[in-house]
Amino acid sequence: MSWISIVWSMNAGACFVLAGVCFVVWCKQTKSWPHLLFSCSAVAAGVIALIELAMLHTNTAGNYTELIRWIHVPVWVLTLSFVAFVRLYLRAGRRWLAWSICGLRTLVLILNFILTPNINFRAITSLRHFSWWGGEMVSVPVGTPNPWCLFSNISLLLLLIFSIDATVTVWRRGDQRRALVIGGSMILGAIVAWHIPLVIWGVIDVPFFLGFAYSGIVLAMGYELSNDMLQTVQLARELETSEANLRESQKRMELAANAAEMGMWMWDIVRDEIWITDKGRALFGFRPWEKLDFNRFRNGLHPDDRETVLEAVETSLRTGAEYESEFRVVLPDGQLRWIAGRGHVEFNGDGQPVRMRGASVDITKRKQAEEQVARQRNEMAHLSRVSTLGELSGSIAHELNLPLTAILSNAQAAQRILANGADLAEVREILSDIVSEDKRAGEVIHRLRQWLKKDKVQEHSLQINEVVDDVLKLIRSDLVNQKVTMDIELARNLPAVSGDPVQLQQVLVNLVVNACDAMTGCKTTERRLLIRTGIENDNSAVVVSVTDRGCSIPEEKIEEIFEPFFTTKSKGMGLGLSVCRTIITAHRGKICATNNPDRGATFHFSLPISSPEKEVLNASHPANMQCFSHGAVRRLGRCRSKSSERLAEVWLDGN
């Protein structure tokens, strides 16, 4: 076998192998069109090499003519697929050049089959055999070149320009390696292809070796592919490492989560499926094999907590805010467990929530401790209310006596009127008075019952001015008996605060009783008490103050007075103010006392305004709001400050 046969066959073989590899890649990744195009062009190059080999060993001009005619088919395929490959793979080369090359090449193919014998020759007269490199005998055609061959040459020229242009673009883009390897081989190939017209015109005397013009590109692509392969291997290795790391961190996370008694979960919102760790299943009382969705989760919640949890979930789905809630779940054995859940919503590109991940933890013990503290606090508050009732009993008896007196006298008056010959109009009036007085007595009883109630604290939204009104009803008679004159200044349009009305009444009653006690030594004309309500300057809290005109508190004791069992009076246990502080602290508020500049002291307490109310406040201009002047409000923040000059001045001016 001659070396020419070996070289040309090897060239063809290399092309086919590369084509095969690229085709396999394309089969695996059907979207990778450059691989298919390259595969096509490599097959075409291989076919060209084989046809050329046949030409070299042809003995008749007729066969040669026929081979030249057919070689245009793989050339056409090669040109088109190669141009498309460059466009897709390198994303370079001008579009109009690409289209022109393809158009011209197609035109050449058509003309090749229309013209006789082909587009290259008008006629092949004979074959010239000569010995080439190392004495191999090769055949080259001798004949008249076909002028239509010009189209083929133009397309070749355009291909060269296209290759240079694409290479420059790639180079400029900064991908110099690719520009050198692929671009360089492309340009080299396009130049080498020029031997064909030169052979045809009889300028040079060599056999056709178009297949080799392509082999540079094949080598370059082979290099690229092996590069890709190397990178893939490296990526795979990295992926393996990171997966191992991921598994490791997952294990660690699970370990930490289990150690923290934490259950991790993920809710696929689109499919409505919940994945949860075993610990989490145990936490919620789900069976290990149970399939979980949101409804199953919802059904496990304590009925009283369902609404709160659903609201929290909805809010985070709507706003993307962190999900956070504390709730009870009913375990299969009927036990209750307190759970705190936190989670984070993930959204897709359209802003739709797709999943939520989070963790839940058992907080039963903490809740029980909290409940116990609250219970003790309430019991103390209740005991204190019961003992305060002793002081208020006179007042309450009086409040009951008044309507009872009116009812009895009215009823007896009516009996007389009826006996005298009825004046129905008057009797009607009497009955209506009796009804309203009876209701009044009922209200007194109701207030009393509320006051003595030992219920759990029921926090709800309330108006502090209403609390003040209720307290006035409780203690009015007491104040009259003690000859204390009460001044009330209630700010209008105060925002609501959250709290237990009875406990807040208790605070105010204690403060008023305290103030009255402080004034027992004063002349009756000087026994004045002022209750004010207002709002802090920064709209953060509602403020209530009770000012008396009695004896001042010694400055060094002004903090001590809220301690349990601190008392300066002969009667009482010294628990009143301490209960006040306990209640106000439980309401997230503050309480403090200050001495007035001339005489007496002022007790202030503040209750925080709930956030939505605050937003409303901040949005609207609080022009119609009677605000505490700066001096009075700031004192809540720094209770030790000297005195309440401003407030006292206002009040004394008022007198």
Place this chain on the structure above:
Amino acid sequence: MNTASPTVFVVDDYAPVRRSISRLLRAAGFLVATFASAEEFLAQYDPGAWGCLVLDVAMPALNGLQLQDILVKTRSLLPIVFLTGEGDIPMSVRAMKRGASDFLTKPVDEKDLLAAVRVAIDKHRAWRREQVEASDVRARLAALTPREREVLGYVVAGKLNKQIAGDLGTVEQTIKVHRARVMQKMKARSVAELVRLMERCRINGSVHC
């Protein structure tokens, strides 16, 4: 004055009680005037008015006991029936010592209230009658000459004409004439009646004979 009907003055700061007491008293046939506070009553008080005062104790500003003090100081004869929601013994003792007619607690039964009011009005009537008589006696006394008044003192003391004449350093006959004039001016038919008149005058301690 005695011919006009007595009025019951009701002072209570709590309107429903005030209304109901007033209705009851009116149904029982009394004339009633109501006041929401001690100050309001004082502002409209006519010392010549007669009847009685039904007075609440616990009231803002001026309370019932203070009003009683003011009335005592002005020598008012208006009897007071106290009506209180929370009366204690020291309070009632203090009120009674200062001449209250009665001290009732709320809620009050009509029987007690009406009885107390009737007693108070009767007292007022009696006091007033005595007062009228006393002033009548005072007018007659005013008509006496100094000498006649001197003689009157001796007569009431039970002295005989002779003794009086001896004490005054005059003759019995002159004393007889004085005595007859005294009896005539005082419209007394006997010495016993004269003594009774003088006593009535003295009972109303405010009068000096």
